Amino acid sequence: GEDVEQSLFLSVREGDSSVINCTYTDSSSTYLYWYKQEPGAGLQLLTYIFSNMDMKQDQRLTVLLNKKDKHLSLRIADTQTGDSAIYFCAESIDAGGTSYGKLTFGQGTILTVHP
Amino acid sequence: EAQVTQNPRYLITVTGKKLTVTCSQNMNHEYMSWYRQDPGLGLRQIYYSMNVEVTDKGDVPEGYKVSRKEKRNFPLILESPSPNQTSLYFCASSQTENYGYTFGSGTRLTVV
Numbered sequence: 001g002e003d004v005e006q007s008l009f010l011s012v013r014e015g016d017s018s019v020i021n022c023t024y025t026d027s028s029s030t031y032l033y034w035y036k037q038e039p040g041a042g043l044q045l046l047t048y049i050f051s052n053m054d055m056k057q058d059q060r061l062t063v064l065l066n067k068k069d070k071h072l073s074l075r076i077a078d079t080q081t082g083d084s085a086i087y088f089c090a091e092s093i094d095a096g097g098t099s100y101g102k103l104t105f106g107q108g109t110i111l112t113v114h115p
Numbered sequence: 116e117a118q119v120t121q122n123p124r125y126l127i128t129v130t131g132k133k134l135t136v137t138c139s140q141n142m143n144h145e146y147m148s149w150y151r152q153d154p155g156l157g158l159r160q161i162y163y164s165m166n167v168e169v170t171d172k173g174d175v176p177e178g179y180k181v182s183r184k185e186k187r188n189f190p191l192i193l194e195s196p197s198p199n200q201t202s203l204y205f206c207a208s209s210q211t212e213n214y215g216y217t218f219g220s221g222t223r224l225t226v227v
Contacts, residue, residue: 040221
């Protein structure tokens with residue numbers, strides 16, 4: 001079955017790197033996503049990685065995918081106070097050739113950045 | 116501006132009184148979906164739609180209905196709301212099944 005797990009809290013100092021981790025159980029995942037949710041707002045797609053890739057970099061964001069261990073991470077370089085938010089990992093499942101747009105989300109990691 | 120618009124943003128209602136949360140997208144997206152967000156549980160999918168008149172159940176469909184009569188609109192209907200449906204609801208849309216969803220700002224529903 002589908003299950004996505006994240007640690008609930010992460011606290012870092014401004015200027016440090018943040019690493020948010022996620023594990024998933026379904027080996028038929030096609031795409032894996034990172035979303036950011038700021039207080040009182042909807043979810044904003046930060047980045048995504050196709051399951052046949054190992055790494056994707058986009059400015060301060062680096063996504064690493066370890067398919068063997070079913071582990072996904074998001075690294076935020078030079079973390080700023082504006083990065084404080086909830087970060088969700090999500091996967092889409094290949095169900096016989098199509099995922100039908102179904103995303104399974106983790107519980108979310110609350111990132112707190114201290115000045 | 117490309118966006119997903121949900122209304123209302125906040126709603127307090129009583130048990131058993133039918134309500135509809137509207138969702139509209141202006142990006143001509145094929146896929147639309149409804150999620151509820153509860154503390155410690157992340158987001159759980161209620162219903163999704165792959166195109167007009169094509170909908171299917173997500174993980175937690177009980178107590179909800181949807182319709183997709185037009186491509187841009189995907190309303191969520193609670194025929195007889197109960198307190199366990201108190202939650203934060205998000206509508207989302209996507210052009211393809213794997214591209215990633217654009218989310219609305221959310222509807223905070225309280226059922227008393």
